[in-house]
Amino acid sequence: MSINLPIVRAVAIASCGPPWQRGVGCTEGGLTLRALLWDVDGTLAETERDGHRRAFNRAFADAGLPIHWDAHGYGRWLRISGGRERIAAQLQELEGTVADPARVEGLQRAKQHHYNALMTTGQLALRPGVEALLRQAHGAGLAQAIVTTSSRSAVNALNQHLLAALPPLFAFWVCGEDVERKKPDPQAYQLALTQLLDRGLVTSADEVLVIEDTSVGLMAARGASLACVLTLSHYSRIALASRSGLRAPLPAAAVVSQLGAGSEVLQGPPCQMGEIALSYLQALLS
Numbered sequence: 001m002s003i004n005l006p007i008v009r010a011v012a013i014a015s016c017g018p019p020w021q022r023g024v025g026c027t028e029g030g031l032t033l034r035a036l037l038w039d040v041d042g043t044l045a046e047t048e049r050d051g052h053r054r055a056f057n058r059a060f061a062d063a064g065l066p067i068h069w070d071a072h073g074y075g076r077w078l079r080i081s082g083g084r085e086r087i088a089a090q091l092q093e094l095e096g097t098v099a100d101p102a103r104v105e106g107l108q109r110a111k112q113h114h115y116n117a118l119m120t121t122g123q124l125a126l127r128p129g130v131e132a133l134l135r136q137a138h139g140a141g142l143a144q145a146i147v148t149t150s151s152r153s154a155v156n157a158l159n160q161h162l163l164a165a166l167p168p169l170f171a172f173w174v175c176g177e178d179v180e181r182k183k184p185d186p187q188a189y190q191l192a193l194t195q196l197l198d199r200g201l202v203t204s205a206d207e208v209l210v211i212e213d214t215s216v217g218l219m220a221a222r223g224a225s226l227a228c229v230l231t232l233s234h235y236s237r238i239a240l241a242s243r244s245g246l247r248a249p250l251p252a253a254a255v256v257s258q259l260g261a262g263s264e265v266l267q268g269p270p271c272q273m274g275e276i277a278l279s280y281l282q283a284l285l286s
């Protein structure tokens, strides 16, 4: 499925070498990248299609509900932020009445149980290029943090099972329980920026880059005045492709098909050596 963004295939650009080899302070006169803020679902892993969707279906089946979200149809429910909100909307559509909050909560708990089980049985993996970029940023001394409006338990499951082989990477997590308003509201990113500033990890928002996969996440990041790279996931690729009039650029520093090698730059500056690595992200702030 094509996306109406100008595709810029990776080409070599002049550089004094990757910043993680030059040290964090080398910016060639531009701003210094000092922190990466990572979205989780769709960004670190294809958790929506392969994890959350399947977990919701197992919870619905446990409860004897005649609901099954297939991979294609789930994209519609993703327009609703938050698992409880998604369940409540589906029940209301099915039954024509507002769902009992206790029932929604029970389904959400069952869903989280199934999601954790999918993680522990190795049925999810990090997206291409994610582990390499996490390691590069860690090696270069950048601060890294998780900023999601999913539950802390879901992040914990991912951290324990998909990131277990990596050193401790994240200075903190901002999760759904930490905010009153989910993305696209900027509250989660505002909170993360406050944490970075309070801990002395950055001196301004200009030193921070967000990595997201959806326009909802992009809106949240931009609402907090943070630069953002979109790495399109299964559902955000479909959503962008189905939108007409997308010839106007998104308010993203870059839009890429994935991180790491083999990526296409769909919007933004050409990429050095065809790999969305730390040098490319640093150049976006320069």
Ligand SMILES: [Mg+2]
Binding pocket: 039, 040, 041, 042, 043, 212, 213, 214, 217
């Ligand atoms: Mg996401």
